[in-house]
């Protein structure tokens with residue numbers, strides 16, 4: 224109550240739509256579909272500017288697309304507490320890297336950072352390459368028929384295969400077996416979390432606990448945590464050299480590489496966690512599970528969104544597609560079976576620009592938030608204690624003051640001379656910035672390059688037979704409301 228009074232006092236200085244006692248601006252969001260929600264935010268930004276407040280019930284949100292404020296917020300190690308919305312993912316991810324704060328976040332971030340060293344990333348390139356081969360095989364059917372299809376769910380399964388193998392060292396074979404219990408559970412949990420974002424009632428823990436969603440969530444979490452826990456147990460035993468590979472609940476052999484003669488032992492993210500220490504002690508099983516689950520979530524939904532929109536951009540802009548293909552061909556050659564190496568991916572400079580431009584228009588994380596723990600002055604404004612500051616990369620990327628002619632898809636904005644991301648680093652933040660930026664950025668970009676270059680080596684990506692208008696849902700990640708319809712046809716060269 225004290226904080227509510229304090230927030231009320233200070234919130235008056237921020238502009239924003241008229242708010243009513245207790246419900247605040249909640250009524251604005253009632254009966255809106257997720258797609259309408261993002262449009263509504265756009266309208267509010269146009270009306271109230273780069274920094275304004277919203278009341279969701281008694282919760283104060285300050286929405287920011289002002290790079291100056293965002294710089295203060297993100298560059299400082301002081302403001303690392305995440306906003307209220309992150310509580311919705313806590314039942315699944317606990318206090319993993321995305322959701323934790325304070326000392327736990329600091330020590331874990333320090334421990335996990337070396338895992339993303341470029342030398343270690345090289346081990347994952349083989350996984351990217353192999354899983355994109357499966358993806359190519361699956362597309363063959365659509366290339367044959369020439370029909371329009373939604374590529375989004377296919378990309379989801381591929382990204383899930385990649386992250387499962389990279390994070391846990393196990394194969395769920397999602398692309399070949401989308402009926403797997405684990406795969407279905409991942410899909411269901413992300414749906415259950417997303418509903419809470421927009422449902423004015425079950426945003427509150429009290430009402431959520433009374434809802435049927437809570438019971439469903441419990442069941443799904445049993446599957447998810449059960450799987451991760453059993454993989455952790457079997458990996459731990461193997462590392463101690465006391466046991467042979469164990470079967471996981473999906474009947475998947477958790478570890479199959481180590482014993483094969485001549486194959487270098489590849490470390491999954493999990494193996495590194497099992498050997499790491501914080502404050503001189505090994506991690507508990509629970510801490511390990513939370514970090515692995517965090518990677519499972521952060522590491523597949525985001526890349527799915529990025530890869531899908533990237534493929535859509537290829538379909539819409541054949542000239543750009545042609546240029547990407549020519550670059551890939553000049554690096555990898557004409558043999559379609561040639562596996563791609565990290566060195567080759569690093570050489571794909573034009574594809575880099577294309578990825579940057581795709582993430583400007585379609586940032587996989589369209590918004591993220593921080594909670595301020597005390598009254599905080601930022602550029603002369605007092606942000607009250609307990610308020611949630613919501614940063615909106617989606618609208619930053621579409622602001623004509625920052626990116627002239629923003630609707631135009633133009634990868635050259637990011638070339639060495641124009642270098643749109645360096646001119647003001649806080650206008651372009653698809654991976655966030657500062658100490659709490661995306662730890663998986665390099666992993667993600669390599670995965671994107673690997674999959675998209677493989678697709679272009681086999682297929683031409685074409686627009687759907689009937690164009691449709693773009694419509695987005697800003698959920699945990701940016702999703703197309705009606706999927707990503709494309710066509711493919713075998714590439715001749």
Ligand code: HEM
Pocket residue numbers: 305320321322332517518521522523525526529586587588591592652653654655658659660661662663664666667668
């Ligand atoms: C195109 C793909 C991706 C995009 C656009 C992206 C974007 C982001 C953004 C904006 C944040 C900050 C979120 C916040 O402040 O709450 C973040 C954090 C994070 N990302 Fe990514 N991400 C991507 C891929 C990945 C991948 C592949 C992984 C893991 C393999 C990953 C792991 C993480 C983790 C663990 C955090 C939390 C870091 C921390 O709080 O210290 N991300 N990501």
